[in-house]
Amino acid sequence: MPAPSALVPPASGPSPAGPVTPAHAPAAEGPLPGGTANRGLVVRAGHVVRRPLAPCSAATHALLAHLAAAGFGGAPRVLAADTATETLTYIDGWAAVPPLRDDMLSDGALVSVAELLRGYHRAVASFDPAGYRWPRRIPARFTTGLVSHNDVHPANVIFRDGRAVALIDFDLAGPGSAAWDLASAARHWCPLYDDHDVADPRQGQALRRFRLLLEAYGLARDLRREVAEAIVDNHDWSCAIITDAVRDGHPGFTDCWNSIGGVMVRARDWCERHRAALLAAAG
């Protein structure tokens, strides 16, 4: 089942600082780190990535073909698919896999995530989702018809030179909205966690960074409020995917929940307690 790597803990200690060195680069061949749903099954072979087909791959492939035709460079291209596996272009750079590097924790990195999402939403706006089977529905209130990515987790964002340059893992994409994607991005990138669970320079900065994310995206004022109102629903939607998978015995999600379930419970509590503050920060 496709899933959000929605829940990865904040960096647990100091991130590697300084310029990227080849030691940090993903190996040119072999399994890639960062996945939960397909843990150990996403494999790089030079310029391509092979990963298991998801139940809604026909829709995802149509979406990725649309993005390619629209000239959007911030997503993988589908090179081939058989009954079990898809072959995608490998996107050079570094997925934001914990522990996050210092340059992924900066305000500039957050702004680049907003800009990447805005570019994606522009490119996807002309895509018609009708006639395809899509994954788990987004709450109707936050569905405009725009096909949102829906899993803007760090491990699904590729960085180069301190900037987010591509989204990967569109397994949860489906009819949603820009506000829903920004709620997902805010939760993971501000991040909207209990301060005790943020052990890096972003500690205590969540509300300021939430405002920055929305400003950098250039969201209209009424839609900013909608993002703030979507936060708790977005959290619950993501957690339900994980806890459903745990209930079904999925080993990757079981390990994930065992390690970060507590962080998630505290994050929800933080978001509940800060509803009014989030609305105020949204402006």
Ligand SMILES: Nc1ncnc2c1ncn2[C@@H]1O[C@H](COP(=O)(O)OP(=O)(O)OP(=O)(O)O)[C@@H](O)[C@H]1O
């Ligand atoms: N096209 C790509 N280009 C570069 N790296 C990639 C690409 N696809 C996957 N990766 C790397 O492989 C990791 C796992 O991939 P992916 O997100 O597809 O796995 P997953 O198990 O389906 O994830 P999730 O648990 O978020 O559903 C990513 O975090 C990234 O490091």
Ligand SMILES: [Mg+2]
């Ligand atoms: Mg992923």
